Amino acid sequence: MTRIALVGAGGMAGVYADRIDAIDGADVVAVASPSSAESFVDERVPSATAYADHEQLCANEAVDAVAVLTPTHTHREIVADVAERGIDVICEKPLARTLEDARAIREAVEASGITFMTAHAVRFFPQYAEAKARVDDGAVGEPGVARTKRAFGYEGARGWFDDVEKSGGVLLDLAIHDFDYLRWLLGDVEHVFTRHTDWSREGTSEVSHSLVRFESGAVGHVEAWWIEVPTIPFTEAFEIAGDEGHIEYDIDEVAPIEHYGMEATSAPRDPVGDDLPLRKDGYYRQLEHFLDCLETGSEPLVSVEEGIESMRLSLAAIESAERGEPVAPAEVSDR
Structure with a gap:
């Protein structure tokens, strides 16, 4: 049995607890959070032990791996402490808030x-992994352009997410999903040119659009936004075109399994919810891959270096939006 500890007790901790529970041979045995570990354990993993922080957890619990699920700006200290104890780690994206921390x-x-x-x-999400496999197999020929979209609405203030000094905002926290995917798909980046706007009510709404030029000559279009309008559902989409074909996916065009019962809900679809019709979603597959790496000693698909390079592209996009001109990832220093 692989004993896993969760550091953090927010939304992603719920995602990890649910997926780990569905994986044979893995178990959440401890949860650390200064404010909500006990309530999280009571509600989600009653067999686990609650701790006030990661240091207390590591000092008192024998674990094989730690999932770092805390706010971005806290990753450096936690990963360093856990690594020093020789415990394997999976760390939520983005890897860190600054390149110095990364x-x-x-x-x-x-x-x-x-x-x-x-x-x-x-x-690890099936639609993205399948598109990558098809492109690698030559289904579109030489890729020339890729377009992605990732966006959602939300309600009210969102704590540290609204503090750009802690989260990095939409370009580091959300757009990085597609920056990372396009790097994986199309290779190294020459430069990125970004336009961005934001406004605040209770929370901070942000809209961004980035044009990414790859060293191969391919072009990527990355649209990412989060807006304080709770009725807007999560949406994601991609298109990949080459000289011999085209692949596209749009969550709005996919009909999921529907269940019509006595109770109805008007809540927007939730990409990290625990009521998905397919249990082996990307989070499940990601954790399954990580656990396989622990067992076999193989290198994970997304190494620390991969995390740094995708983060560097997000930071280049932030700098481009500020400067109003294209920025090469290599130009980004320790911001």
């Missing part, structure tokens, strides 16, 4: 020799 994470991982994975779950 490099510190890389140093800690390399010094300890642990298995480390950056949790870029989009690579």
Whole structure:
């Protein structure tokens, strides 16, 4: 049995607890959070032990791996502490808030020799993985253009997400999903040109559009936004075109399994909810891959270096939006 600890007790902790529960041979045995570990354990994993922080957890619990699911700006300290104890880690994206912190994470991982994975779950969602496999098999010929969209509405203030100094905003927290996917699909990036706008009521709404030029000559269009309008459902889409074909996917064109019962709900669809019709979603497949790497000693698909490079592209997009001109990822230093 692989004993897993969750550091963080927010929304992603619920996603991980649910998926780990569905995987044979894995178990959540501990949860650490300064404010909500006990209530989370009571509601989601009653067999686990609650701790106030990761240090207390690691000092008192024998675990095989830790999932770091805390706010982005806290990743550096937690990963470094856990790695120093020789415990394997899967860390939620983005890897860190700054490149300085990301490099510190890389140093800690390399010094300890642990298995480390950056949790870029989009690579594991079936529709994205299938499109990547088809492109690799030549289904579209030479890829020339790819277009992605990722967006949702929300209600009210969202705490640290609304603080750009902690979250990095929509370009680092949300657009990074598709920046990472397009890097995986199309290779290294020459430069990115981004337009961005935002406004605030209770929370901070942000809209962004990025044009990405790849070293291969391919072009990517990345649309990412979150808006304080709770009736807007989560949406995602992609198109990939080459000289011999075209692949497209749009969540709005996919008819999921529907169940009509006595109770109805008007809530927007939730990409990380625990009521998905297919249990082996990208989060499940991502954790399954990570656990397989722990067992076999193989390198995870998304290494610490991959996490850094996708993060660098997001930071280049932020800098481009500020400067009003294209920015190469190589230009980004320690912001």
